[in-house]
Amino acid sequence: MSFNQTLPFLSTLIMLGFTVWVFERYLRRRNPAFLFWGIGLAMFGAGSFAEAYLALAWNKWIFFVWYLFGAALNAAWLGHGTLYLLVRKRWVHAITTLLILGSLFAANLMLQAMPKLDEAVFTKDKPISEQYGTKALAEGETAPAGALTVETTYRGKEVTAVRGLLPLGTPVRLTTPFFNIYGLLTLVGGAIYSAYLFWRKRVMPNRVVANVLIAAGALAIGFASTLTRLGYGEYLYLGELLSAILMFIGFRLAARPQPDEVSVPQPVPA
């Protein structure tokens, strides 16, 4: 097992503590934002756990968990929690319905893809992020050394493709950009917007820094996912670990009361 493949174990531990902490806050405050963050973090943790597991052994249902929760849904559910803090409730309820229906639709597509998984290409020696997708090679492009290839028809053309677990053109892969765009927009956009509001009003320095950290954490995983899409899957686990650490610190910092909220003497009116 490479060093890279040990990173998901760390991420899983951090996400477990983080998820419990957020759900505990939800039970105390009953704020739906905490519920959606908790669900999103649980999905993130499940994805990290699946990566850790797949570094040791193959199980197609663990792969199901990794792709559906880790790659497709978690950013959107996390971002939806932020939306609960920023937008009028009536709108958020409508979007919640869409998010739930969309998630069920993606789960159904993933279930349909399960019998078509090319399990023969799985190896414990490579991170799952480097072997999940089948990639069509462009004209003149050669397959990496040792890669398994297949001749297939894709979008009406005969192509050579590097084999991956999910076959070329699997519909579930088309759903991930929707969820990730929504997740990026709400989670990162929401954190940047909140940080800007506090910064402009010159109040709550802890919330400014916390939102910057949350945005940076969410961007770390967004950036790593994009690199994975581009064929550089080796950075995904590092991105996840960074993301888990930065977001955890950010959330804790945002929840922490400022020291001077307790003991700053105010001028006494005459």
Added chain:
Amino acid sequence: MPKMADIYIYLIKIFTNSLAYLHKKETIGQIKNHEAPMAAQPQANRKSHIPKDSVLFEKIVPLALIVMGVITLGLILFAAGVLLGIIQF
């Protein structure tokens, strides 16, 4: 039936007796003496403020927000490109 005037007189008597009782027990004095320290007690400042002349808040935070905003926009455009088939994978 008691007259309204009798009721008023009765209530005024109760009030003055109570005042006399409190003065006798020095209760009002005690309350007055407590007002000043209570007012002088520290009150919660609900909104702490961003320190002035801080490099973190004057330089780093705005720069980080702009850079992250640009990266977010780039990632969203990339994902949209994949979705629309402009970027092939």
